[in-house]
Amino acid sequence: MRPDSPMTMVLPEQQVRERVHRLVPELWGTLADLVRHRSVAANPDPPLAVTAHTIAKLFQQAGLSTAKVDTITHGDKTSAPLVLADEVAHPGVTTVLLYGHYDVQPADLTQWTTKPFEPIEKMDEHHDMRLYGRGAADDKSGVVMHLGAIKALRGDRGQLPLNIKLVLEGEEESGTSVLERYLTANPDDPRFQADLVIIADSGNVERGAPTLTETLRGIIAADVVVETLAAKVDSGMYGGPVPDAFMALVQILATLQDRKTGDVAIAGLTQYDHTWPTVSEATYRRDAGVLPATSLIGSGTIAKLLYGKPSINVVGLSGLPLVSGAQNLLCAKAKAKISMRLAPDQDPDAAYAALEAHIMAAAPWGLKPVVKRTASGSGFIAATGEHSKEIERALLEAYHASTVAKAGQGGSIPLVNAFQVANPDADIVLWGCEEPVAHAHGADESVSQSELEHMTLAEALLLQSVMSPIPIQAG
Ligand SMILES: [Zn+2]
CATH class of the missing domain: 3.40.630.10 (Zn peptidases)
Known part of the structure; x- marks a missing residue:
């Protein structure tokens, strides 16, 4: 040879x-x-x-x-x-x-x-x-x-x-x-x-x-900004008639998940059916460090929730001081970063459009939040x-x-x-x-x-x- x-x-x-x-x-x-x-x-x-x-x-x-x-x-x-x-x-x-x-x-x-x-x-x-x-x-x-x-x-x-x-x-x-x-x-x-x-x-x-x-899974991330005042003002002097930007923002954020099931509550997202190996609750809890008193949320098996369905979280927040520095002031402008994981076959553009529509519809008191996409991937x-x-x-x-x-x-x-x-x-x-x-x-x-x-x-x-x-x- x-x-x-x-x-x-x-x-x-x-x-x-x-x-x-x-x-x-x-x-x-x-x-x-x-x-x-x-x-x-x-x-x-x-x-x-x-x-x-x-x-x-x-x-x-x-x-x-x-x-x-x-x-x-x-x-x-x-x-x-x-x-x-x-x-x-x-x-x-x-x-x-x-x-x-x-x-x-x-x-x-x-x-x-x-x-x-x-x-x-x-x-x-x-x-x-x-x-x-x-x-x-x-x-x-x-x-x-x-x-x-x-x-x-x-x-x-x-x-x-x-x-x-x-x-x-x-x-x-x-x-x-x-x-x-x-x-x-x-x-x-x-x-x-x-x-x-x-x-x-x-x-x-x-x-x-x-x-x-x-x-x-795919991914999208977006920043949401709510602005209601030119600057922070004293809650005693002005609090009551005007919406506080942070309080308005958290109302929007609270609608992202179903209050009962914990599923993502945005209309128009897809999920993907596939046979993945079973993920046991005990293994998942151990690997993720879930506290004993925390119940799991979402509909479907853990594998389906992890790999086939969308999930949504708020991963960053600004606009308020730390508790140690807090004063009795109304928040003028608040911002959150939302991160979503998407079903493997979900189109990220369609998912972003659904998220944006949801946020605009969820905004209370006629407010118009500004939404900006910061990450997107299939x-x-x-x-x-x-x-x-x-x-x-x-x-x-x-x-x-x-x-x-x-x-x-x-x-x-x-x-x-x-x-x-x-x-x-x-x-x-x-x-x-x-x-x-x-x-x-x-x-x-x-x-x-x-x-x-x-x-x-x-x-x-x-x-x-x-x-x-x-x-x-x-x-
Ligand atoms: Zn890596």
């Missing part, structure tokens, strides 16, 4: 497993280094470009010589730095696009028991090591999975018979993605075309239970492509498991939908290390070392299974 023949590129599963296992200490150290980067979304200081350059270098060292930092411009907006690579082994072989994001959510220090940007390790009750820190799971683990899978397969063997595109973005958590809007408007851009798209920004239904994410429903068998097999082998869970995710990754529109025939794999205990977006975020190892192995096995023979020239 020729030394560069594609058959020699396929390693026995046990050998890939050993290679990944030997890489774990290095990947774990790389992940800890990346957690030290305060790459908070939309944070100009320190600049995200520092993290992007660090990551580009890691992939260059792993053999992706085309890895570089770049930006995308759409309209008058330029994206946060992206790490892109485009390794063409041969035009005829499978093209894989690896996606992740290196930006992270802000960390509310009052809620953390560890320091979010000073990673530390702790052994859990399963004798599994966990790394604590903001972004350890969401989504620097995804970046490291891609790195590990490439390193494990390449070793010192040079180029693989695979075309590899890398897309690591720095604005997934910022609510608006220039790349998403660009890709939606330019679905034919060859930089984002692939046969297989691997999104490492999700997780197993529980640690050790291999899972593919089949649906994602959900996702996975299509089955030609590599679906290899995808499941890679997960089963990595975990030595007999079944793969097909789950939904309540969160949103609007770019996934854009990837699907740009690659209608591709398989889109959504997986990763963000199992429930990881507390992505929450306090004390962490990642499991065994999940990082198994998911890196699954990805390496998948990449290997879609490698296609390079046509060998005669002679």
Whole structure:
């Protein structure tokens, strides 16, 4: 057999497993280094470009010589730095696009028991090591999975018979993605075309239970402003005849959910029917930290409420002083940020129109609130492509498991939908290390070392299974 023949590129599963296992200490150290980067979304200081350059270098060292930092411009907006690579082994072989994001959510220090940007390790009750820190799971683990899978397969063997595109973005958590809007408007851009798209920004239904994410909810967010007075005035001198802006606003907000059932009370929203694995009330309560005296709300199973139905919350409020600084003054202007998760197939524009109409109709005393959309993204429903068998097999082998869970995710990754529109025939794999205990977006975020190892192995096995023979020239 020729030394560069594609058959020699396929390693026995046990050998890939050993290679990944030997890489774990290095990947774990790389992940800890990346957690030290305060790459908070939309944070100009320190600049995200520092993290992007660090990551580009890691992939260059792993053999992706085309890895570089770049930006995308759409309209008058330029994206946060992206790490892109485009390794063409041969035009005829499978093209894989690896996606992740290196930006992270802000960390509310009052809620953390560890320091979010000073990673530390702790052994859990399963004798599994966990790394604590903001972004350890969401989504620097995804970046490291891609790195590990490439390193494990390449070793010192040079180029693989695979075309590899890398897309690591720095604005997934910022609510608006220039790349998403660009890709939606330019679905034919060859930089984002692939046969297989691997999104490492999700997780197993529980640690050790291999899972593919089949649906994602969409998202919209809007600010609502109510203004009733030129300035704050004394409640003794003027209170009574004039509506207080805050009191008017809370009347509107109170109508967003049904008072009895807790369901979203906005007319015109859709829900999506699908068979997701059951989410038990006990598990949900434990993972979310629901207090014992709190009853759950909403109609339908927990899985349906989490993955298939819309939900609505007020996530920010301004206009009133803190209680400690309160005086007897009427509120002149009050503002709330409303965040909605949408059924996977709901059109975000239609959902926003329904929300706006609801708010205008709910405003009391003839007031005209001002509503402004601040975020918008489509959900996702996975299509089955030609590599679906290899995808499941890679997960089963990595975990030595007999079944793969097909789950939904309540969160949103609007770019996934854009990837699907740009690659209608591709398989889109959504997986990763963000199992429930990881507390992505929450306090004390962490990642499991065994999940990082198994998911890196699954990805390496998948990449290997879609490698296609390079046509060998005669002679
Ligand atoms: Zn994420």
